[in-house]
Amino acid sequence: MFADYSGSELLSIFAMQGFAGLILFSVFVLMALGLAIIFGQMGVINMAHGEFMILGAYVTYLVSRAFEAWAPGLFGAYFFVAMILAFFVSGGLGMAVEWLLIRRLYKRPLDTLLATWGLSLILQQIYRMVFGAREVGVTIPEWMMGSLVLSDMIEVPINGLFVMALAVGISAGVYILMYRSRWGLQVRAVVANRTMADAVGINTERTDRMTFAIGCGVAGVAGAAFTMIGSTGPTAGQLYIVDTFLVVVFGGAGSLIGTIASAFSISQAQSILEFFLSGSMAKVLTLLAVVGILMVRPQGLFALKLRK
């Protein structure tokens, strides 16, 4: 399969596909981080996670329209406003959902799965009714357009680089939140031993609600980032939900490093295979490999040792 290409061509192919894989990796990481918090820490299956992400994307779309109409001079900065807004809108909806739905179902994980699937159908339909069935795209600010030319065969788009930087930044933020803040300590305490955490005075119910809300908020930010490299439709979230769950499960639920490592390996495998095979076969092979490995090692790449 390599015979038709010369050495330098192969190198460029790997570099370009590797870079495409890095963008995919960033998207996976952004999506999976929210899920890693919600599923990994709380054990809650949120099938509507993709819809929280799309909510962030629609918020970005609205903000970009608002800036276009009322503050065209500041257009270059709209994305940062949108990102913060997306975090709070998605997080707020997450908090409401936790209060209305999820907290009643903590002991019934399979039922949570069905209920959140219902929620995702409702949200999709609301998006369709509000924004129309067609995909919407945002205008990318000027400074993000164009690409960086590294050599005559390798060039990297700036919006891709930006999304990557964002993924790194948000991962670092989540890490600090989980492992360096008091709140993170409480979350980890509740995960490790709910009864004891309760006994030492942690408000476990509030911790649950905040955890869920922050997970959803991170999904919203992921959605905002997503608008920089693709358009947004009502059902876009559903396309990624299985991939995202596989990333989290493959990485080992509860392990942040594992989530990042698995997002990296899955996205790289997929984008490199994509060049040699058709897109669908690349995806099939990657997913099959992941499922196969999970059957041999159900706890995922990085298992968190927990007393259940």
Next chain:
Amino acid sequence: MTMTSPATSAALTKAAPPRQGAFLDRTETMGAIALAVLIFVILPLALDPFRLNLFGKYLTYAFVAVGLVLCWGAGGILSLGQGVFFGLGGYALAMFLKLEASSPENTAIQSTPGIPDFMDWNQITELPFWWQPFHSLTFSILAVIAVPAFFAFVIGTAMFRRRVGGVYFSIITQAIAAILTILIIGQQGFTGGVNGITDLRTMKGWDIRSDEAKTILYFVNGGLLFACLALAQFVRRSKLGRILIAMRDREDRVRFSGYDVASFKIFVFCLGAAFAAIGGAMFTVQVGFMSPSFVGIVPSIEMVIFCAVGGRNSILGAVWGTLLVNWAKTLFSEAFPELWQLGLGALFIAVVLIFPDGLAGLWKTHVNPRIERLFPRRTTPTVPAE
């Protein structure tokens, strides 16, 4: 890993213990008769052939729902990939029917006569070797059951032997549904792609497209469904059924009592897959095509809701639930397609929060006590109005 909903275990303790020896208790007998009257008498008399065929299609989903009652309601294993088995069963029969429809005379205008039209469109000049055995009806019918059951066996063995269960199992079955869909759509030269296998005409020379054939198939369908119901009831009443429920509620304890938990799970998962496959095969003949839109994540999870609405602990309830949800879907999506999506979403939430035991649970708590009061003992079973 497997956790029990308080609602289901509450229902379990509420339910009267079945009388020893009786295959069906009184409520179940009444329910079965009512269902039989509905399927074999009321619907065929009341509906025109088109609508009857539509209900025939719903009945094919009921096979999946009955399988899910065994896996999920009794066994506590929620598979979100039942569409895989429905699809495999359906495709196995569709391949046979397609080969019969693609006889060299019928396909004389193709550049390679005698192969299915979609292969010809994709510049394939020879029938792939794994299509060859599907020239035989006997082989195809065996494959309808054997392929999905084997597939379920492999998945089940790999997962349950390593004690993967609960939500992990659900996610992985969902991933498998996604993989199979992508594979079928991607390999359109071999599978018919996103359109599926269409234009099926005859089965051993018998035209399956005529109204008469569809009516006959409807009754075959109903008969097979009752056979599956009887088998499911047999399993539920056997010791195996009790172990399943014990396993669902307290898996470790069953394991420590010396039972091989994984084997029971694998068995019930394979049985559920076989039921789904029969449904898929009946769908193919009844509706006349099979496509990846019945394999993926969305149809698979919708099949779970049919079962949940009917009642995850009741095989008859699952059939009622399937018929009702699909009938409502046809009714609403014809008139207000937008509202249906919202309604379906609300249904998922309501069935979890408000009536976790589904229609069967409502029947048991609200309707049945009144019937018991009206007809204290040993009366002729009444047909409940729908």
